[in-house]
Structure formats: structure tokens, C-alpha cells
Amino acid sequence: MTVVVIGGRVLGHAARALGQPPVIGEVLSGVLLGPSLLGLLAPGAEAYLFPESVKAPLDRIAQLGIVLYMFLVGLEFDTGLLKARAGSLVITSQASVAAPFAFGCALALVLYESMAPPQVSRTVFALFMGVALSITAFTVLARILADRNLTKTELGVSALTCAAINDVMAWCLLAIVVGAGRAMPSSGIPGELVLAFVAGAAVPSRSAFARVVTARLHGVVTVLLLPAFFALTGLRTQVTLMSSAADWLACAGIIAVATAGKFGGAAVAGRLSGMSWRFAAQLGALMNTRGLMELIVLTVGLKAGIITPRLFTMMVIMAIVTTAMTAPLLDLITAENRRED
Numbered sequence: 001m002t003v004v005v006i007g008g009r010v011l012g013h014a015a016r017a018l019g020q021p022p023v024i025g026e027v028l029s030g031v032l033l034g035p036s037l038l039g040l041l042a043p044g045a046e047a048y049l050f051p052e053s054v055k056a057p058l059d060r061i062a063q064l065g066i067v068l069y070m071f072l073v074g075l076e077f078d079t080g081l082l083k084a085r086a087g088s089l090v091i092t093s094q095a096s097v098a099a100p101f102a103f104g105c106a107l108a109l110v111l112y113e114s115m116a117p118p119q120v121s122r123t124v125f126a127l128f129m130g131v132a133l134s135i136t137a138f139t140v141l142a143r144i145l146a147d148r149n150l151t152k153t154e155l156g157v158s159a160l161t162c163a164a165i166n167d168v169m170a171w172c173l174l175a176i177v178v179g180a181g182r183a184m185p186s187s188g189i190p191g192e193l194v195l196a197f198v199a200g201a202a203v204p205s206r207s208a209f210a211r212v213v214t215a216r217l218h219g220v221v222t223v224l225l226l227p228a229f230f231a232l233t234g235l236r237t238q239v240t241l242m243s244s245a246a247d248w249l250a251c252a253g254i255i256a257v258a259t260a261g262k263f264g265g266a267a268v269a270g271r272l273s274g275m276s277w278r279f280a281a282q283l284g285a286l287m288n289t290r291g292l293m294e295l296i297v298l299t300v301g302l303k304a305g306i307i308t309p310r311l312f313t314m315m316v317i318m319a320i321v322t323t324a325m326t327a328p329l330l331d332l333i334t335a336e337n338r339r340e341d
Contacts, residue, residue: 011026013025068196076151163286237313
């Protein structure tokens with residue numbers, strides 16, 4: 001636990017210094033300490049640091065941290081900022097699912113022959129890829145907004161609302177694709193995370209209770225528990241499965257399609273529903289964040305035999321890259337708007 005947290009915090013601070021959200025460094029710390037690097041160079045050291053007997057309780061601690069964090073995000077959620085954009089947010093959230101879902105299905109038809117397991121039908125593979133590209137990482141998005149002090153702004157509230165609607169839809173689609181009761185994860189699904197967020201949002205954000213709870217829990221959750229959660233994700237990633245130039249080219253294609261569907265779909269829908277281009281583009285950049293919810297979806301597909309370990313690794317890299325793109329895209333959009341002004 002100590003190694004994971006310290007590594008996550010160190011790389012988290014390094015990521016912040018480079019203009020990235022700390023979550024990027026925290027996930028990469030797990031990648032470096034896991035089978036992708038340490039396990040490759042010193043398998044004995046990795047087994048010593050992370051024996052199987054430790055992973056299960058460490059995972060439970062990390063899950064507790066993410067649930068508490070979503071409760072804290074809910075406490076800061078000001079529903080009063082939603083009134084002016086309720087209609088446009090519904091349209092944008094639907095488009096930010098529909099567009100990447102269509103793009104993902106089309107991409108799957110191209111990848112099916114070389115990437116799909118032999119026992120999986122073309123239809124199931126395509127539907128799963130559509131769902132996988134539709135995910136927005138609600139928890140990671142909330143962390144990015146908090147790091148940039150955007151949680152209580154109109155943009156932050158709009159992004160969280162769209163992401164909440166988005167992920168509920170995506171998880172419902174996933175349940176249909178995978179099948180009722182097949183390999184569904186026991187934790188991390190919207191049930192507990194959304195309930196925690198809703199419970200926090202039900203408390204007035206300016207109440208004394210909200211201020212006291214935030215003051216007591218914020219430090220423990222963000223300094224100790226969240227780095228463990230993000231680092232554990234990296235520990236499950238095996239970049240060594242990417243063994244050829246063709247694999248990396250396919251991975252680049254997945255990243256491009258995922259970004260075009262998510263960023264483009266949300267931005268265009270936002271503009272058509274009455275938002276300014278700047279606001280719509282910022283919202284699209286935020287919706288392109290994937291991270292951990294994407295990894296949970298991919299784990300479901302891997303366990304159900306819908307995707308191969310090689311495609312799983314490519315999709316994990318896509319999730320990390322699209323999350324890392326969020327901050328530069330926001331900065332670019334803001335800088336462009338200032339030049340126009």
C-alpha cells in the first residue's frame with residue numbers, strides 16, 4: 001500500500017508540473033510498478049511488492065476511496081447552475097453516447113478479422129466496441145475538474161451532468177451486450193458510485209454539514225485512497241503485449257476514432273443545442289476523458305471473452321491517452337478564444 005501511494009503521489013505531482021491531472025501520473029506509477037516494467041525487469045521484485053494476498057484488500061481500500069470521493073463531489077455539486085442548460089445538456093449527453101457508439105461499431109467491423117476472439121460473433125464484437133468507445137470516466141472527470149477548480153462552475157456542473165447520464169446509458173448498453181449476470185463486476189459500477197454522488201448532491205452544497213464533511217474527508221481521500229485506486233489500475237496493464245508496429249498503428253487508429261466520436265459528437269451537439277462554440281468544445285474535451293470506468297468496461301469484455309488481451313491493452317492505452325489529452329485540449333480552446341477576443 002505504501003509503495004503504491006508514494007509512487008502515485010510522486011508521479012502525480014510530476015504530472016501536475018507538466019500541466020496534466022495527477023491521475024495520469026498515478027496510473028502510470030502502477031504501470032511502471034506492474035508487469036509492464038518492473039515485472040519485466042525484475043519479476044521477483046514485483047511479486048514481493050504485490051503478492052496475491054495483498055491485492056484483494058488493497059483493491060477494497062481503493063474502492064472505498066473512490067466511493068467516498070464521489071460523495072465529496074456530490075457535496076460540491078450545485079444543481080442551481082443546471083437550470084439554464086437542462087435541455088441542451090440532455091441533447092449533448094445523448095449525442096456523446098450515440099456518436100462514439102456508431103464510430104466504435106464501424107471500427108469493430110474493420111478490426112474483427114484480426115482482433116476478435118474466434119468464438120465471438122461480428123455483431124457482439126461491434127456492439128461491445130461501440131459501448132467501450134462511449135464511456136466517459138465520471139470519477140476521473142470529477143478529479144480533473146477538482147484539480148482545476150472547475151467543479152462549481154457552469155462548465156464543471158454541465159460536464160458532470162452529461163457524464164452521469166452518459167455512463168448510466170453506457171452501462172445499460174453493456175449489460176445488454178454482455179448478457180444478464182455474465183461477468184459483471186462486483187464493484188465500481190454505477191450502482192454504488194452514482195448512489196454516493198446522488199447522496200452528496202442531495203445535501204445543500206453551502207450547508208455547514210457539507211463544509212465539515214469536506215474538510216474532514218478531503219485530505220484522507222485525495223492523499224491516501226485515490227492514488228491507490230489509480231495506481232492499482234496501472235498494475236493490471238500489460239504494455240508488453242504490444243509486440244509489433246502494426247499493433248501500435250491499430251492502437252493509434254483506435255485513439256483517433258475514439259476522440260473523433262466523443263469530442264466531436266459532444267461539441268457539435270452542444271453547439272447545435274445553443275451553446276457557444278467555446279463552451280461546446282470545452283465540454284467535448286471533458287467528455288473525451290475515459291480513464292477507470294473504461295478499464296472496468298474492458299475488464300468485463302475480457303472476462304466474458306469478447307475481446308482478446310492484446311485488444312484489451314490497446315484499449316487501455318487509448319483510455320490513458322484520451323484522458324491525458326483533456327488538459328491540453330482545454331488549454332488550447334481557452335487560448336484560441338482569447339486570441340479571437
